[in-house]
Amino acid sequence: MKKLDYKGYFFIAPFFAIFLVFNIYPVLLTFYYTFTSYEGYGTPEFIGLTNYIRIFSDTYFYEAFFNTWKIWGLNFALQLGIALLLAALFSDLRFKIKGLGFFRAIFYLPNLITISSVAILFSIMLDWRHGSVNMFLQQIGIISEPINWLNQPVTAQVSVALILTWMWFGYTFIVLMAGVSGIPGELYEAALIDGANRWQTFVHITLPLLKPIMLYVMITSLIGGLQLFDLPMLITDGLGAPEGSLNTMVLYLYNQAFRYNNYGYAATIAYALFLITVIFSAITFKSMYRKSVKE
Amino acid sequence: MTRKQYIKLIVYVFLALLAVISALPFYMMIVNATRDTKEILSGFSFIPGSSLVENYETMMDYVNIWLGFKNSLIVSVSVTVLSGYFSALTAFGFAVYNFKGKNPLFIFMLLMMMVPGQLGLIGFYELNKFIGTLDTFIPLIVPAIASPFVVFFLRQYLATTLHPTLLEAARMDGASELKIFHTIALPIMMPAVATMSIFTFIGSWNNYIVPLVVLFSPEKFTLPVLMGFLKGSQVAQNLGSMYIGIAISVVPIMVAFLFFSKYIISSISAGSVKE
């Protein structure tokens, strides 16, 4: 491992060959558009840094930035919490919970359905007059009047975050369990023999050894979360109502590009989003590594 | 002892509750596939209706869903195989060897994951026009060779599971690098590859916008594109038929999922049997 070994190139060559052909060209083209005024057809007109200047003073973009974080943050905390809890339960030797395969399959079901079907489903369920959510909550007496979930900024954001949690906790759980399976069983047996309790086993064995996988979960969820788009688009009028509370960064990008034909500006938003993602991924990487140094 | 059982009961109730929440919409969809539009509009029901055959016939009048099924299967299986194999290869290259530019290349790959895809569509189309691959499955299949997310996952997985000593031992026996990959690393990665394969397969199966844009011939349409076709036709008024279409497109991935499920992770509970 220490000395250089060029055989590695041979293993990664096909990946990069295809990658260069299919991904780089569109990405570079997009970068070029950031310096242009382009309607998506005809010839792009070069306008220098105008788009970049505009984005700095664009309050809608800032609004979209914060909306995205609020929705993603809540969703990620819940999703990771549930998935970790499940991973802890299933990896606990004392419980010997049965039916991992069964539960894994069931928990993953919400992720099988396409996002457009999910959106239709929840629009119906959250309808204030007919929705089963309101009917249920009224029946058990938690609320006395129906709530118009998708009409108030806060409830709309919470609703979207909860739907996302519902869609993704199974996925996160599976990925975490894949990581748990990589942990040698002897370690747990040893911990059991040493008399470690559940919490100790989880904190001192499962969590540290899950770190690489956790990093994967965090980074991919961050990337996916910052690109949150279909659900807010499909569940609202496409503009991110109420009061722009579901206007996420990519929804804003999409509207600028495909609704208003400001292709050049949309490309600029894409690169701003790219930069934001890079910065926050770097922070995540850094903080994960610093922690591991401490231990 | 009783306290332990009590806790265990709570755990099972919690799991059961989560399971119900997860499965309910799925069940609704299948039930709705058997009901007619009016029944569906009048609210949810747990009892299947009697319009299954009519719904199916209405749908088949408009699209040959099984042809789309075949196309989707060809695309998704190819994508899954290519993505699984080449990602394992790439992850192995990154995890095992030390070469110049290794870290920059890996970081570059990660960076490219972060570019929002929505805008690449026109460039992607232009590219396929240039190399003459429009209206073929190639733009749907071949890019799967480069799946950064899968590579990233597998490399992270190898970081916990692959011990350099294993490789050294194999090298001593005179095995070639490629053979080491095939006989040692790939089997170790298999659970992780299987896990990722599920996601890849489903992602490809549900992929809508790329096939919509690059395919022109109806006989090449994949399922999601056909479903779009249905949505634009009068069938859209017949909710039951729409649901049966969705059900037909979801149930197979369900089956595929259960099939792969066996190969994921002989988990910790299996390990405990050895006790």
Add this chain to the structure above:
Amino acid sequence: MKKRFGLYFMLVLMLLISAACSSDTNANSGSDSKDDVLKVWSFTDELKEPIKTFEERNGVKVELTIVPIADYPTKLKPVLESGVGAPDVFTGEIAFLKQWTDRNYWENLSEEPYNADQLSDDYVDYVFDLGKDSEGNVKALSWQTTPGGIFYRRSIANEVLGTDDPNEVGEMMSSWDGVFEVGEKMKEKGYSLFPDEGAIRWFSKGEDPQPWVNENDELIMTDAKLNYFDHAKKLRDKEYTAFAPEWSPSWIESMNGPIGIDKDGEEGEQEATGETEVFSYALPTWGLHSVLKINAEDTAGDWGVTNGPSPYFWGGTWLGIYSGSKNKDLAWDFVKMMTHEEEFLTDWAKETGDVLSYLPVTEKIKDDFSEPFLDGQNNYTFFLEQAQKIESGIVTKYDQQIDTLLGAQVLEYVDGKKTKEEAVNEFYKQVKNAYPELKMPQ
């Protein structure tokens, strides 16, 4: 070892090359063999039957591709821009029609051999006009006209207004004051005038018909549009509506009978819980066939159609020939059949009830219509009269989006989330953000 590497790289290379090659041959053979097939793209299956007729008559094969409307521009743009895999004939909906007429996507029908300009007198003015580009060349034609009206429940009209005659009801609804008067009467008897406030947007648009954007790229805000805010607010505050926004489950349910209502008091108002029944809906020609007839089964025959405070139109489909088509003769034959062939259009109108824009046919057939769903009323003549009143030449490529933005701000004002001034200013801000090239008033 080295040898293996070489072999391996060969493999990778071959994979790439074979991928490229196989696709090449595919693409070529594909396009060659399809010259005798007419390719038509649309966003609904409306053309399915006409295509069958066309195939039978001409002995050709027509391939119809349907793309849902939400994805239609996404699918068409790359294809029309690059010309690869493009259809011979494609339709355009009003939402993107004006964006497309000014591109070179559609063949110029004003030129030889089409000479579509000669047809101008045969069509409803605004419909023909919408198919033209900014220089007046005809790019697309339409077989239909889609003016709107107010569909109302006859039984409720009889009970509350003392008449169900379309002319008398129309008289009452022909001014804003009249509309609110009817609303008050409806409320007294426990009925709702409209399903929701959005229903009146068309009348505001049609009241003082001016384009949203003039030739100097200035946004034109008319008093009628500003009044839309007030009218909508009044409807809500006076409780003339039923909280059933268009396309929601409640909206559809309300067409069949009473719906539950829980008028959530905005500023500590008293709550009224109970049921209400909606009196009327603002819908265009197609609303009868694809909304009401399908959803209002229980109230069939209890409907009438009349005018509101101003004429308006909603939607519509145009079709034209792709400028790069290799099959233009056949494509033109199809467009001709669809838009100005008497025999076909007569059958079509009689079969579907679609209100045509081709006057030579409508003049002949309009008097024979009697719609059972509307208790025998002749909706055909009613809609044709409305169509003639519609001002032409005021639709811009911005309309669809600006209308959406306006509607959203009106709703914020109606919901009490913003004052009128805030809502109007936010509207300007959003329009400016969407179209930086436009100049806002003041």
